[in-house]
Ligand SMILES: Cc1cc2nc3c(=O)[nH]c(=O)nc-3n(C[C@H](O)[C@H](O)[C@H](O)COP(=O)(O)OP(=O)(O)OC[C@H]3O[C@@H](n4cnc5c(N)ncnc54)[C@H](O)[C@@H]3O)c2cc1C
């Protein structure tokens with residue numbers, strides 16, 4: 001059993017959880033993820049690790065309630081326990097001195113991006129951060145990002161805070177020498193940024209989180225196509241070259257179980273245990 005030592009609502013439907021998980025904390029590097037299960041009936045929920053505290057023996061994740069299982073997790077309280085926590089999984093992000101790194105995060109993924117940004121900053125890079133959300137009230141980790149970025153831009157889809165959309169990046173990419181770009185967030189954000197950086201030839205790393213089951217390269221659920229080759233995001237990634245990813249296939253695969261997911265959510269909301 002893994003205890004929730006801290007639960008904090010960052011914005012409505014996005015919660016930060018700190019779990020007591022000493023062995024995972026000791027091995028975790030930025031970019032890796034865990035798969036958790038709340039109880040014996042629980043689905044497996046993959047979440048990217050957003051921080052560790054080696055002294056306390058804890059890991060932090062930030063979870064957006066989007067369906068049945070993430071809602072169940074959101075209903076847990078500080079002091080509650082979950083059944084399983086598997087990890088750290090996936091390859092760690094490459095952290096070295098690249099020069100100037102542009103780090104773009106969208107939605108809930110700004111939290112794990114912050115973990116990577118901190119490591120890149122500590123490795124001597126100049127880090128330009130971009131954080132985005134649908135609207136101002138959904139923005140997370142802005143103060144935390146200010147502390148580890150040399151410059152920070154804010155963008156919202158509706159323009160309620162900062163730039164409206166990501167079009168401003170065109171000018172930034174033209175006027176600034178950038179050595180590497182890292183993107184974590186919705187697939188559409190990763191695709192858009194990869195297309196913006198392609199003409200400049202800037203290496204662009206995207207963090208792919210397709211549907212996963214075992215998280216260990218055995219089930220094939222997370223297969224994606226990169227550079228014409230089939231890869232498994234859980235073991236070959238989750239970081240990939242954004243200029244090589246088949247985003248259309250990824251988008252289609254993410255929608256594969258939409259009907260069943262909706263049904264499971266409705267069933268759960270009406271008091272059923274599981275489908
Ligand atoms: C490696 C990895 C790391 C992840 N890290 C985080 C994280 O740090 N924080 C976080 O909030 N979520 C993260 N996710 C996504 C999270 O695991 C899913 O949102 C969750 O499993 C959905 O379960 P559910 O039963 O609540 O919703 P479901 O009923 O399964 O789905 C509800 C809706 O969310 C969409 N959805 C489900 N899974 C994904 C996915 N992987 N990517 C995009 N859309 C999805 C579905 O298409 C559907 O529209 C990660 C996923 C992976 C594979």
Ligand code: FES
Nearest residue numbers: 213215217220234
């Ligand atoms: S989740 Fe099963 S192979 Fe990646």
